[in-house]
Amino acid sequence: MVDIAIVGSGLMGTATSWPLTDNGHRVRLVGTHLDGDIIRSCREKRYHPTLKRTIPEGVTPFFVDEIEEALDGVEIIVSGVNSLGVHWIGRKLGPYLRPGQMVIAVTKGLEAAENGDLLILPDVVYSELPEGIRDQVSLAAIGGPCIAGELAGRRQTCVFFGSRDGEAVERLAAAFCTSYYHVWTTTDLQGLEFCVALKNACTLGVGLAAGMLERAGGVDNADAHMYNTAAALFAEGCTEIDRMVEIFGGTRSFAYGLPGAGDLYVTAQGGRTVRLGRLLGLGHSFAEAREMMAGETLEAAEIVRVLGEAFPKLTARGVIQPDDFPLLRALANVVLHGQPIDIPFDRFFA
Amino acid sequence: MVDIAIVGSGLMGTATSWPLTDNGHRVRLVGTHLDGDIIRSCREKRYHPTLKRTIPEGVTPFFVDEIEEALDGVEIIVSGVNSLGVHWIGRKLGPYLRPGQMVIAVTKGLEAAENGDLLILPDVVYSELPEGIRDQVSLAAIGGPCIAGELAGRRQTCVFFGSRDGEAVERLAAAFCTSYYHVWTTTDLQGLEFCVALKNACTLGVGLAAGMLERAGGVDNADAHMYNTAAALFAEGCTEIDRMVEIFGGTRSFAYGLPGAGDLYVTAQGGRTVRLGRLLGLGHSFAEAREMMAGETLEAAEIVRVLGEAFPKLTARGVIQPDDFPLLRALANVVLHGQPIDIPFDRFFA
Numbered sequence: 001m002v003d004i005a006i007v008g009s010g011l012m013g014t015a016t017s018w019p020l021t022d023n024g025h026r027v028r029l030v031g032t033h034l035d036g037d038i039i040r041s042c043r044e045k046r047y048h049p050t051l052k053r054t055i056p057e058g059v060t061p062f063f064v065d066e067i068e069e070a071l072d073g074v075e076i077i078v079s080g081v082n083s084l085g086v087h088w089i090g091r092k093l094g095p096y097l098r099p100g101q102m103v104i105a106v107t108k109g110l111e112a113a114e115n116g117d118l119l120i121l122p123d124v125v126y127s128e129l130p131e132g133i134r135d136q137v138s139l140a141a142i143g144g145p146c147i148a149g150e151l152a153g154r155r156q157t158c159v160f161f162g163s164r165d166g167e168a169v170e171r172l173a174a175a176f177c178t179s180y181y182h183v184w185t186t187t188d189l190q191g192l193e194f195c196v197a198l199k200n201a202c203t204l205g206v207g208l209a210a211g212m213l214e215r216a217g218g219v220d221n222a223d224a225h226m227y228n229t230a231a232a233l234f235a236e237g238c239t240e241i242d243r244m245v246e247i248f249g250g251t252r253s254f255a256y257g258l259p260g261a262g263d264l265y266v267t268a269q270g271g272r273t274v275r276l277g278r279l280l281g282l283g284h285s286f287a288e289a290r291e292m293m294a295g296e297t298l299e300a301a302e303i304v305r306v307l308g309e310a311f312p313k314l315t316a317r318g319v320i321q322p323d324d325f326p327l328l329r330a331l332a333n334v335v336l337h338g339q340p341i342d343i344p345f346d347r348f349f350a
Numbered sequence: 351m352v353d354i355a356i357v358g359s360g361l362m363g364t365a366t367s368w369p370l371t372d373n374g375h376r377v378r379l380v381g382t383h384l385d386g387d388i389i390r391s392c393r394e395k396r397y398h399p400t401l402k403r404t405i406p407e408g409v410t411p412f413f414v415d416e417i418e419e420a421l422d423g424v425e426i427i428v429s430g431v432n433s434l435g436v437h438w439i440g441r442k443l444g445p446y447l448r449p450g451q452m453v454i455a456v457t458k459g460l461e462a463a464e465n466g467d468l469l470i471l472p473d474v475v476y477s478e479l480p481e482g483i484r485d486q487v488s489l490a491a492i493g494g495p496c497i498a499g500e501l502a503g504r505r506q507t508c509v510f511f512g513s514r515d516g517e518a519v520e521r522l523a524a525a526f527c528t529s530y531y532h533v534w535t536t537t538d539l540q541g542l543e544f545c546v547a548l549k550n551a552c553t554l555g556v557g558l559a560a561g562m563l564e565r566a567g568g569v570d571n572a573d574a575h576m577y578n579t580a581a582a583l584f585a586e587g588c589t590e591i592d593r594m595v596e597i598f599g600g601t602r603s604f605a606y607g608l609p610g611a612g613d614l615y616v617t618a619q620g621g622r623t624v625r626l627g628r629l630l631g632l633g634h635s636f637a638e639a640r641e642m643m644a645g646e647t648l649e650a651a652e653i654v655r656v657l658g659e660a661f662p663k664l665t666a667r668g669v670i671q672p673d674d675f676p677l678l679r680a681l682a683n684v685v686l687h688g689q690p691i692d693i694p695f696d697r698f699f700a
Contacts, residue, residue, distance in 0.1 A: 051572065052571070052572040052573070053572050144585075145577070145578055145581030145582060145585065146578055147574075147575075147577055147578055149572050149573060149574045150574045150575060150576065150577065150578045150579075151578065152572065152574070153570050153572060153574030155574055155575075155576050155578050155579055156562075156576070156578065156579040156582065156693075156695060157578040157579070157582070158578070158581075158582035158585070158695060158698065158699070182582075182695045182696060182698075184699055212506075220503050221402070222401065222402040222403050222499050222502065222503060223402070223499060224497075224499045224500045224502070224503030224505055225497075225500065225505075225619075226500065226505050226506070227495070227497055227500065227616050227619045228495055228496055228497055228500045228501065228505050228506065228507040228508070228616060229500075229505055229506040229507070230615070230616075231495030231508075231608075231612045231613070231615045231616035232495060232506065232507070232508035232532075232608065232612060234611060234612055234615045235494075235495070235508070235606070235607050235608045235610075235611050235612030235615070238606035238607065238611045238612075239603070239606060239607055241606070242603070242606050252602075253589070253592070255605075255606040256585070256588035256589060256591070256592050256605040256606035256610065256611055257585050257588065257589055257699055258581075258582065258585045258699065260585075260606065261584060261585050261588045261606060261611045262581045262582060262584055262585030262588075263581070265580070265581045265584045265585070265615065266577050266578060266580075266581035269575075269577045343506075345506060345508060345532045346532060348508065348532075349508070349534055349607055349608065
């Protein structure tokens with residue numbers, strides 16, 4: 001039973017407080033500068049407004065300007081920010097980190113270096129940490145199918161924790177694991193993070209089928225949907241996840257396990273990414289779809305953008321082949337170049 | 351442009367007549383002794399009553415007692431029967447087969463030998479063919495995500511054709527392939543058929559989550575479903591499919607491609623197997639669920655039964671390990687031994 005801080009009080013960060021407090025840990029929930037209303041509600045009413053739940057007893061809410069107090073003496077820090085907050089959290093945590101602490105992130109995303117090399121977000125956080133401390137803390141990440149509201153509802157959930165520090169990841173798993181939150185561990189942090197990011201991009205592909213169906217006039221007189229099409233996009237998504245871990249070094253079994261197929265399955269059940277995919281499948285340009293979803297953070301599109309900018313550089317360098325990633329490249333044409341979606345089915349499963 | 355016979359005028363067999371006739375082939379649709387009403391309707395009204403569609407112009411319907419005439423001079427025979435009809439079709443086709451013909455099946459299932467060895471259905475058909483002809487015809491099968499009504503609606507569909515005869519499978523693909531029916535080929539017939547059968551059994555596992563949710567009182571006040579649980583079962587299903595092809599020899603990429611993850615995805619969208627899974631997840635015994643679904647062919651349960659009987663023998667012989675296939679073994683306990691479902695999450699992803 002230790003003290004744990006969650007920084008970023010969005011859905012997923014906050015949801016991890018359920019298994020943590022069920023295990024007897026004391027949790028300090030720290031809002032970012034965007035989370036003022038959430039923390040106020042948690043303080044005044046013990047109620048998280050977007051998660052729509054009363055927060056567990058063992059959770060103490062903190063405003064962002066109280067972060068120094070909140071981080072004092074904690075053993076584990078959960079990074080609950082989204083991909084837009086990755087640089088921020090690295091710089092924000094830096095001054096307060098102590099040797100031996102562990103930072104585990106729920107964030108989904110990728111960045112690309114100038115030469116096209118793809119960077120996983122824990123490495124981006126690392127680059128923002130002060131040199132004196134960054135090698136003395138352990139960075140980790142969570143991947144696998146987990147809708148935050150279900151975790152907070154104590155539904156049976158299976159996830160992977162990854163860290164290059166094999167001892168740290170086991171300690172983290174022990175801190176979080178409950179009868180409903182089942183945690184597997186890996187030291188293949190890069191493979192896990194590639195899956196986490198790619199399944200989000202691929203969900204955009206699966207979502208296309210719903211829009212294509214509507215565009216074709218909807219379900220026909222004989223009740224035919226476009227599940228066959230969605231399933232082909234799903235399988236190609238898993239195939240491209242596998243190809244990514246094959247090329248960049250990673251655990252091949254992730255493609256058909258929790259981080260790949262499992263997470264793609266749960267993300268395809270609904271949410272922003274599926275809705276964006278539907279709009280693109282309907283034939284809207286990305287700019288139109290972006291406007292129709294104004295105000296929503298579209299992490300999947302951001303990941304597609306990063307990949308779309310990196311792929312030509314990686315292809316020119318011979319790191320990937322021109323035939324690799326036909327679905328992700330087709331999505332990149334939509335997001336980056338404003339083209340209508342054109343699914344290259346016959347280039348799939350090469 | 352050749353003559354092709356489809357034997358078995360159920361949903362999937364009949365649906366293949368759309369790409370075949372779109373390619374200009376002449377199709378003879380032969381009902382089994384259970385399909386009299388279908389063939390009568392197709393003859394009198396050109397209407398397939400369960401597919402709910404007018405059949406294509408190039409299709410000629412035949413009753414089962416006209417099979418000799420229907421098979422005369424055909425180059426390709428599509429076996430459209432379900433797993434209960436596999437022995438029947440082998441015996442029925444035998445007398446009329448000619449050297450060089452190809453038989454491609456849409457059937458899903460497995461049988462087990464006395465010692466537990468698992469037999470794919472094309473090999474069961476082979477065993478029923480007369481010795482003089484069985485090595486002179488090519489047997490093939492179709493796998494991958496394909497709902498019949500969507501194929502007949504010309505929705506974009508991607509599948510695998512498998513045959514140990516590499517030349518035959520290419521010729522078959524050329525005969526079926528259209529702008530909406532995309533066909534990949536493999537000579538790994540066994541791996542493909544294991545996937546086809548196992549994804550059906552695993553769909554039963556994914557379906558459990560819907561029943562478990564209802565049993566737990568349904569969606570809670572914060573809208574939490576059990577998609578996390580379904581996704582974990584989905585990923586474990588893909589993992590067990592991979593393990594099966596690893597042990598028995600097969601194409602590993604099928605687990606995350608069309609035959610594994612893709613087909614599991616489409617089957618989990620609805621239908622009999624998902625409904626049976628829901629009943630078991632609700633806590634009904636298999637006998638109760640069986641009665642509630644009286645009159646429906648439950649191929650997934652039959653596959654689970656075959657696996658459940660074979661697994662102890664294969665384990666005793668050291669072909670598989672005691673830790674292999676925890677989900678399929680849990681399902682077998684329900685189907686074979688009348689036990690309530692007990693999902694061994696912590697034995698998953700070993």
